[in-house]
Amino acid sequence: MDALVPDIDSTVTNGATAAANTMDTFQMKDLSTMEGSDTQLHLIDEDKQFSGELANFIQHKWHLNDAGFNYHLAAVFGSQSTGKSTLLNRLFGTHFDVMSESARRQTTKGIWISRGKGMRVLVMDVEGTDGRERGEDQDFERKSALFSLATSEVLIVNMWEHQVGLYNGANMGLLKTVFEVNLQLFGGNRGKEKTLLFFVIRDHVGATPLTNLANTLLADLDRIWQSLSKPEGLEDCRITDYFAFDFTALPHKLLQPEKFEEEVGKLRLRFSSPSDPEYVFQPPYSKRIPADGLHIYASGIWEKIMTNKDLDLPTQQELLAQFRCDEIANVAFGQFFEAIKSFRHTIEAGTVINELGSVVKKARDEAMISFDKDASRYHSEVYKRKRVELLNKLHSTLEPYFVGQLKNLHKAALALCTTQLQQAFSRKDDSQAIDFSVVSKKAKDEALDLFITGAKAIRLDQTEWEYEEEQFQLERDLLELANQQREKELTKMLTLLEKHLKREMDEPIKLALDQPGPNMWGRVIDTYKTTLDEAQVMLRKKSQVFDLEEEKLTLMEENLRRQAWVLMTMKVQEESIEGLIVYKLLNRFEEQFQRDERGLPRVWKPSDDIDAPFRKARNEDPLTGTKFVLESTDDFDFEQSLKVLSETRQQEIGNQLRRKADATFVEAKRSIVATQAKVPYWVGVALVVLGWNEFMAVITSPVYLSMTAMVGVPMAALWYLGMLGMVQTVIWKVYEQTADFGRERLRDMVLEQPVLASPPQQWDRPQLPPRVGTGASTSSGLERHSSGLSQPQLRRSSRSEDREEERSNGEFEMGDLGETKKTL
Numbered sequence: 156m157d158a159l160v161p162d163i164d165s166t167v168t169n170g171a172t173a174a175a176n177t178m179d180t181f182q183m184k185d186l187s188t189m190e191g192s193d194t195q196l197h198l199i200d201e202d203k204q205f206s207g208e209l210a211n212f213i214q215h216k217w218h219l220n221d222a223g224f225n226y227h228l229a230a231v232f233g234s235q236s237t238g239k240s241t242l243l244n245r246l247f248g249t250h251f252d253v254m255s256e257s258a259r260r261q262t263t264k265g266i267w268i269s270r271g272k273g274m275r276v277l278v279m280d281v282e283g284t285d286g287r288e289r290g291e292d293q294d295f296e297r298k299s300a301l302f303s304l305a306t307s308e309v310l311i312v313n314m315w316e317h318q319v320g321l322y323n324g325a326n327m328g329l330l331k332t333v334f335e336v337n338l339q340l341f342g343g344n345r346g347k348e349k350t351l352l353f354f355v356i357r358d359h360v361g362a363t364p365l366t367n368l369a370n371t372l373l374a375d376l377d378r379i380w381q382s383l384s385k386p387e388g389l390e391d392c393r394i395t396d397y398f399a400f401d402f403t404a405l406p407h408k409l410l411q412p413e414k415f416e417e418e419v420g421k422l423r424l425r426f427s428s429p430s431d432p433e434y435v436f437q438p439p440y441s442k443r444i445p446a447d448g449l450h451i452y453a454s455g456i457w458e459k460i461m462t463n464k465d466l467d468l469p470t471q472q473e474l475l476a477q478f479r480c481d482e483i484a485n486v487a488f489g490q491f492f493e494a495i496k497s498f499r500h501t502i503e504a505g506t507v508i509n510e511l512g513s514v515v516k517k518a519r520d521e522a523m524i525s526f527d528k529d530a531s532r533y534h535s536e537v538y539k540r541k542r543v544e545l546l547n548k549l550h551s552t553l554e555p556y557f558v559g560q561l562k563n564l565h566k567a568a569l570a571l572c573t574t575q576l577q578q579a580f581s582r583k584d585d586s587q588a589i590d591f592s593v594v595s596k597k598a599k600d601e602a603l604d605l606f607i608t609g610a611k612a613i614r615l616d617q618t619e620w621e622y623e624e625e626q627f628q629l630e631r632d633l634l635e636l637a638n639q640q641r642e643k644e645l646t647k648m649l650t651l652l653e654k655h656l657k658r659e660m661d662e663p664i665k666l667a668l669d670q671p672g673p674n675m676w677g678r679v680i681d682t683y684k685t686t687l688d689e690a691q692v693m694l695r696k697k698s699q700v701f702d703l704e705e706e707k708l709t710l711m712e713e714n715l716r717r718q719a720w721v722l723m724t725m726k727v728q729e730e731s732i733e734g735l736i737v738y739k740l741l742n743r744f745e746e747q748f749q750r751d752e753r754g755l756p757r758v759w760k761p762s763d764d765i766d767a768p769f770r771k772a773r774n775e776d777p778l779t780g781t782k783f784v785l786e787s788t789d790d791f792d793f794e795q796s797l798k799v800l801s802e803t804r805q806q807e808i809g810n811q812l813r814r815k816a817d818a819t820f821v822e823a824k825r826s827i828v829a830t831q832a833k834v835p836y837w838v839g840v841a842l843v844v845l846g847w848n849e850f851m852a853v854i855t856s857p858v859y860l861s862m863t864a865m866v867g868v869p870m871a872a873l874w875y876l877g878m879l880g881m882v883q884t885v886i887w888k889v890y891e892q893t894a895d896f897g898r899e900r901l902r903d904m905v906l907e908q909p910v911l912a913s914p915p916q917q918w919d920r921p922q923l924p925p926r927v928g929t930g931a932s933t934s935s936g937l938e939r940h941s942s943g944l945s946q947p948q949l950r951r952s953s954r955s956e957d958r959e960e961e962r963s964n965g966e967f968e969m970g971d972l973g974e975t976k977k978t979l
């Protein structure tokens with residue numbers, strides 16, 4: 156078989172002409188890669204079942220899936236066993252089954268399809284008509300003829316020479332049916348789409364020239380055409396409006412085998428070489444079914460034919476286009492979605508993706524290019540409609556990305572503005588030089604620029620996406636942010652001013668209140684005014700940078716005055732709490748009373764006039780004549796007066812002060828009396844005069860002197876060492892123990908004397924003090940027994956008697972002991 160197939164490349168090269176169109180140039184270039192001519196598919200079997208493998212064969216066996224319109228489809232039509240398969244194998248290099256010479260029976264059942272060797276041509280070998288196997292049943296041959304006509308660009312009509320002029324033998328009856336159907340199918344495409352009926356007259360012996368045979372056939376065809384019942388509106392249409400005709404003849408294969416092969420070779424060129432002047436696959440014959448949609452189109456056509464429904468080819472083409480465009484759009488969308496899906500989470504997380512605009516544009520454009528490449532071959536209206544649908548789908552998928560990016564840009568712009576403002580005000584060195592209006596404008600402009608640049612980058616052409624509304628919202632937010640920042644800075648400034656006010660007023664006010672007097676409040680108010688004036692100047696100065704309206708500035712000044720007043724009154728209140736003010740007033744009184752004109756402390760002497768300074772100090776009572784209502788001199792509207800001390804409190808404080816002053820006065824008086832109560836000097840003289848003899852006796856007596864030395868020297872040493880107190884304590888302890896011991900002994904002795912133990916009948920029993928009573932009652936009881944005793948003795952006696960009382964457990968009462976002591 157291969158020997159019969161000429162070298163395509165060389166043939167094409169030799170016969171190349173300027174008539175070769177772009178499609179065919181591509182075909183020529185790609186010839187070397189074409190395979191699959193040895194693979195054939197039983198497209199429709201003898202049971203009229205359409206194969207589901209066509210798509211698979213087109214894609215994987217014949218590699219035509221991406222061919223688009225760059226392929227052709229031809230079919231052969233003719234009586235059974237007229238050498239159709241043989242002819243196709245010769246022309247296209249296919250391997251359709253050929254009937255054995257000896258068997259003479261039908262070999263092709265249903266419709267087979269294969270790819271021409273080295274060419275982008277699909278060829279259908281159709282079951283022969285008029286076969287004895289089908290008998291009277293012409294259903295399949297009609298259906299297969301219709302199918303061939305609806306799908307093929309070229310319909311090869313194969314017949315013996317001797318069939319020319321016959322009616323049934325030349326399949327004229329069948330052709331009539333085909334023509335009728337063709338009018339139904341392509342009636343509207345009058346003059347636009349044609350199918351080439353290529354008559355191949357076999358076993359042409361040459362007696363009748365081909366021209367004559369062709370004319371005979373044309374005449375027969377025309378006659379058939381005239382007899383057709385034509386659809387309304389197409390009554391005057393001619394056969395050539397829908398069909399093109401071509402005729403060729405082949406010598407007898409058996410009788411003239413060499414000539415047969417030679418003519419077949421020539422004929423092959425007409426099917427395989429686009430540059431051949433008589434190339435059969437001309438554009439007007441194309442059914443414009445893209446290769447990747449052929450399986451859908453062909454199966455749809457066959458289904459319609461099988462169900463005897465009206466075969467509306469344009470509708471079929473539209474349906475095919477819809478189906479395929481959807482498929483292609485889905486593939487394109489899938490690729491597009493893969494390219495963008497990873498950005499979704501990032502956007503949802505609030506991050507601005509700088510390259511998002513270019514990425515989504517690229518993804519969208521690539522998807523559209525991919526769609527256009529495959530879908531544009533289909534029905535143009537459907538393609539356009541589907542293109543719009545796909546574009547809308549892509550845009551609606553991208554819209555959340557756009558909106559999300561806008562939101563993120565909005566946030567980023569606000570963050571940028573905040574940072575700019577904060578940085579501007581955090582630079583304390585040059586904060587004085589900052590002009591808020593300039594800084595905020597710069598920050599706002601930069602933030603807005605960030606937003607607009609980002610928004611423009613993400614906005615896609617062919618969309619109606621707008622960012623102006625978001626921009627408007629951003630501008631409002633930026634304004635609000637700037638205002639907030641300004642308020643924040645103003646608050647900071649006011650806080651500092653308040654601290655300044657407090658710092659500047661506290662000390663002077665305290666000093667003023669520490670020195671009460673008629674001009675005390677004057678000093679306080681002066682401090683308030685001076686400090687407030689300074690603060691207002693500072694406020695004016697610092698406010699300049701904030702670009703404030705005069706109205707707001709005035710309000711702030713008023714607030715500052717109010718705040719200053721509040722701070723001042725708080726300090727006054729703080730310094731005027733009751734105890735503190737009494738303390739201060741007393742201090743002042745003592746300053747006046749207990750210090751002399753030079754400010755030195757006074758030591759009152761009996762000769763001093765104590766009453767006059769006292770009266771003077773007391774008459775300078777600061778409460779006297781001092782107005783304790785602090786009146787504001789400002790004209791702002793709030794509690795203008797501060798009542799520091801009410802009349803009642805003033806009265807109370809005055810009383811307290813007077814009491815304490817009186818006490819101080821009394822104390823001063825006492826100190827004079829104490830001074831006067833000292834031992835007079837003449838007592839010393841009397842002591843010397845009266846004690847002179849004793850003194851001389853001691854001095855002159857070695858015994859007395861040594862005894863005095865023995866006692867005096869240690870005493871002097873103890874006094875010098877400060878140990879007299881300790882020695883005194885020890886002596887007292889020893890004395891107490893000795894006294895206790897003596898009392899014990901005395902009691903024992905008394906108890907041993909019966910006469911002494913019985914109380915004398917004639918004695919009045921003294922009134923007993925309460926057993927357990929107050930200190931006063933106890934001491935009154937003791938005082939009765941211990942007149943003339945020293946205080947330690949009294950204490951000791953009391954303690955000893957208590958112990959005795961406890962010890963006697965009621966048998967012996969303190970009164971008894973007292974009486975006993977008296978007796979003793």
Ligand SMILES: Nc1nc2c(ncn2[C@@H]2O[C@H](COP(=O)(O)OP(=O)(O)OP(=O)(O)O)[C@@H](O)[C@H]2O)c(=O)[nH]1
Nearest residue numbers: 235236237238239240241254256261262263283408
């Ligand atoms: N006389 C003659 N016989 C031919 C020619 N070409 C093929 N044959 C023979 O005709 C017989 C039928 O050939 P096929 O190619 O199988 O014919 P067909 O039309 O495909 O047959 P079906 O597929 O059964 O309809 C074979 O024995 C071929 O050798 C020809 O040009 N002239």
